[in-house]
Amino acid sequence: MPKVSSVIVPYASYLRVYEPLAAFPEPERSHWERYARRPDRPSYQDELRRSLADLLPTPPVAVPVHESSEAFVSEVEGVLCVCPWRTRLRGWQALGELAQELPEPVLDAVLPPVVRRQAAQDYERWLAGNPDARPWIRTATWQVPLNWFVLVSDEERRYDKRSGETPPMLRYRTPMVQARRRTARALRTLRDTIDDGPLIDGLVEVGRWLEEFHPRSLVELDYGGLVHVLPAAELDGDHSAADVAEGIDALRHGDGAAAGEAYGRLVERWRAVRDRRSAN
Numbered sequence: 001m002p003k004v005s006s007v008i009v010p011y012a013s014y015l016r017v018y019e020p021l022a023a024f025p026e027p028e029r030s031h032w033e034r035y036a037r038r039p040d041r042p043s044y045q046d047e048l049r050r051s052l053a054d055l056l057p058t059p060p061v062a063v064p065v066h067e068s069s070e071a072f073v074s075e076v077e078g079v080l081c082v083c084p085w086r087t088r089l090r091g092w093q094a095l096g097e098l099a100q101e102l103p104e105p106v107l108d109a110v111l112p113p114v115v116r117r118q119a120a121q122d123y124e125r126w127l128a129g130n131p132d133a134r135p136w137i138r139t140a141t142w143q144v145p146l147n148w149f150v151l152v153s154d155e156e157r158r159y160d161k162r163s164g165e166t167p168p169m170l171r172y173r174t175p176m177v178q179a180r181r182r183t184a185r186a187l188r189t190l191r192d193t194i195d196d197g198p199l200i201d202g203l204v205e206v207g208r209w210l211e212e213f214h215p216r217s218l219v220e221l222d223y224g225g226l227v228h229v230l231p232a233a234e235l236d237g238d239h240s241a242a243d244v245a246e247g248i249d250a251l252r253h254g255d256g257a258a259a260g261e262a263y264g265r266l267v268e269r270w271r272a273v274r275d276r277r278s279a280n
Contacts, residue, residue, distance in 0.1 A: 015138040018081035023214035092123040147202035151179040154242035170223040179219040
């Protein structure tokens with residue numbers, strides 16, 4: 001069987017929303033309040049290991065049978081905020097995306113058609129009873145979508161290099177109000193200056209997703225597993241959020257040449273990442 005679990009899943013980036021406890025209805029609010037006091041809360045790596053483990057049985061488990069009761073927790077200005085994993089919902093959504101990522105023969109080898117059909121039927125039944133469901137975490141493989149960088153600024157960038165057994169980490173965190181403001185401002189500029197396309201469509205989709213959450217939430221863009229495939233020098237020099245902001249600002253001021261230069265840097269950087277995927 002192709003080593004899809006070692007190629008596709010670990011090298012993923014994440015866009016997460018942490019909501020304050022007040023955003024959750026009871027009894028879920030009390031559950032997360034108790035959960036946050038646990039000393040043994042799982043890490044990002046634990047979530048990844050559990051998702052990989054589901055690919056090992058024969059046939060593989062395409063989507064968890066039960067929804068996860070785990071979450072990531074962060075304190076924002078004294079307010080406890082929670083990002084539920086919702087691995088079952090995300091598994092169903094990722095299954096649809098996987099069909100676009102892999103050739104059909106490879107997809108059939110990894111997840112047989114009967115497994116995919118059963119998962120699709122389960123999702124339809126579940127969605128009928130949960131029409132407003134949305135994930136707190138979005139995932140992208142072998143890239144960070146350019147529209148995600150619109151939500152953050154270079155000043156919010158945090159890069160920690162590997163130290164001993166501690167893995168490297170590259171992420172941005174920003175208040176929800178800032179993420180929404182940047183999204184709206186960028187959309188106005190892009191619609192005024194370029195034709196409709198994937199960048200605008202993706203930003204509209206992300207903007208609608210952000211509107212689903214509490215205004216005092218925290219938005220986190222995490223390079224996730226990409227830090228394990230990119231050399232430290234490239235991570236250190238990666239200021240994609242600054243390039244995106246520079247490009248949009250140039251468009252706003254009618255400087256097409258400067259916008260083209262910023263876009264060129266982004267394309268070259270992320271093409272190199274995708275080339276590594278092909279090499280694997």
